[in-house]
Amino acid sequence: MFTQFFGNYLLRKQLVTPEQLSEALKIQKNTRLKLGVLAINAGYMTAAQVEKAHAEQQRTDKRIGDVMVEMNFLTREQVEELFKTQPAGHLLLGQALVDKGCMTNAEFESAINSYKAENSLSDSDISNADDEVAKKLITNFYSFASKDESEYITSYLSLLFKNLIRFIGYDFAPLETISAETTINNVVMQDISGGMNMSTMIYGEKSALIEFASRFSGEDLEEDDEYTQACVSEFINLHNGLFAVNVSNDHGIELQLEPQCYYETFDMVGLSRACVIPVGFSFGTVNFVIQI
């Protein structure tokens, strides 16, 4: 989930444009991590040293690892250790942006360091990316009305982003919350009752929802029909169900889900306190709404 919030950070700091981020999210799965990005991330080399090593490599035609060792920027052991590094998502995203020429190594270095500092994250926090880290990122990113609300919304969103990664893909960035519009289109709604009353919704442009449904179902869907709506609808039902299981286990509160409803247009009057969370995928934006 660190990758997704790092993507948003790059947008917020205007280090990349939404188009560049969307393109990088698309190509990151085919991106190969280069030693320079790994060394910068590990704090072994500065971007300036990476640039110097690249210039030297072009002159001598040696392998980049050998060049970096010869120039005393890295030890042999460090090179081996870096090659064994698992390709963490945020590094793939950074590499894709560097490869595309959207960012330099130096810009990547400063962005990753300031992002870690801003969120007080250590390297092990990032690679473990457990629940607490996810919740810390969410709490730092969004501001919610009350403390009680904040706890549940944070758990809800932490699980939502996990489920998006699990069922849809990792090529997204959470965007800043927006205030509820008066009417919204192409909406699936599910109410939650019992120990807590919540309304939840998912909506967006038809083209984005069709791709969302295709990914969720593992099928190639092309039309906005009843089946596509059923796929989107099942995603929210599945997510809300798993949330109810967590709330029951963690807080001993039993929640009941109501059957989902689809609306072509929905009037948001009465949901004035709703929190609208847009999520920017490489195929378009899908919005999630929660009101407690």
Add this chain to the structure above:
Amino acid sequence: MKILICDDSMFVRKKMKDAIAAADPEAQIAEAANGQQAVDKYKSEKPDLVFMDIIMPVKGGVDALSEIIAFDKQAKVVMASSVGTQENLKQAILSGAYDFLQKPIENDDVARIISKAKEA
């Protein structure tokens, strides 16, 4: 083997049909989109096994389960829900459910239950 799938989502019904066909290509499959339809279809079709969602319009899965068990004590009804809380699990077992599946349902779960039902 005759199997009844009851879920209000046409997406889930399709995935279940695919999973059943993969586990038992000979299976005859009937469908229902809410609890009331499931009770009616159970009475008319007498399936050997039922996969039943819990949250559905018109009549929910637990009520439908109770009605089916009242009609046929031997009915094998597997509850399949995204809300696998202890409370739902307890309610399902007390109402006579044969098994409980947490969604998303994996093909292996469906295959396991079909072979368990065949052995019984």
